[in-house]
Amino acid sequence: MRPSVGGVAGAGGEHTEHEDRPWTRAIPNHPARADSPAYRASRRALSAIVETTPGGFYGDGNHQDHHGGGLWLRDDAGWFLVRNLAGIEWSAQWGADPARVELLRRNAQRLYACFPEAVAALQALVGGSYNVRQVLATPIVDASGVALWTDSIFNASVPLPAAVHTGVLPAAAGAHHYPAPVQEIPYFARADLRVFVADAEGSPWHPGARETAASRWCGRSMDRRCRATSACPTASGGGTSSPPTTRSPVRPSPARRSPSRRRDPRAARR
Secondary structure, eight states: OOTTTSOOOOTTTTOOOOOOOOOHHHHHOOOOOOOOOHHHHHHHHHHHHHTTOOSTTTSSSSSSSEOOOOOEEEEETEEEEOOOOOOOOOOGGGGGHHHHHHHHHHHHHHHTTOHHHHHHHHHHHHSSSSOOEEEHHHHHHHHHHHHHHHSSSTTTEEEEEEHHHHTTTOOOOTTSSSSHHTTTTHSSSSSTTTEEEEOSSSSSEEEEEESSSHHHHSSTTTTTHHHHHTOOTTTTTOBBBSSOOOOOOOOOOOOOGGGOOOOOGGGGGG
16 A cells, blocks of 8 residues: 555645555466355354344344354353454465464464353354364464364354455445455444445545545645646535546646756856
């Protein structure tokens, strides 16, 4: 991410940022995807938990089971979710180092030691598909251990609506397509902050913290992008009067003095 010319990052000025660098990741060869018995059990368990926890942080309604490293705990108030240091997406397990995944297991094991009742409740929800306590207690040393951890309730356990899970802009920013520091902003942003800015055709031109209220965004001398493109959100709907561009505004060339007005350097010595 890099700031646009519309402001100075870190200096208190309003500004936007965008990413010009696409990414492509390597995925080692692997079998065609199929839901394992462990994953099906984890998904059933997650659905049962979500039914008892309305007002989900990621959105209500139908959800999908994201391999996001969710760790479900339970206290007197019911179930609540925390997340491990990292989640392992299904296809990412074929590039996973068992020793690194083992660190995730140890982290979860230490946490659940403080919530033994949650482990028992998770086992009841998973049923006989796999032994929850055994998964939590067994060191991960090979690919089979990585596979079981990946599809267990300790990793395949973050409930996301479909749009938030795999959506693409302009409809939605899915967790599978956008980096977390940007994709997660809408979870906590103010209602009047339009995080992802679209052009006139509805295509996102960059993600940025651009505020929708015209009084907050336009009319400030520091915002050269606003003045250069006339792309100020309207006060009523936050739309743009013309599509902004990702190119920097053209700066006028400095005025040149005419040759006749140049001072003869020899005149200073006279």
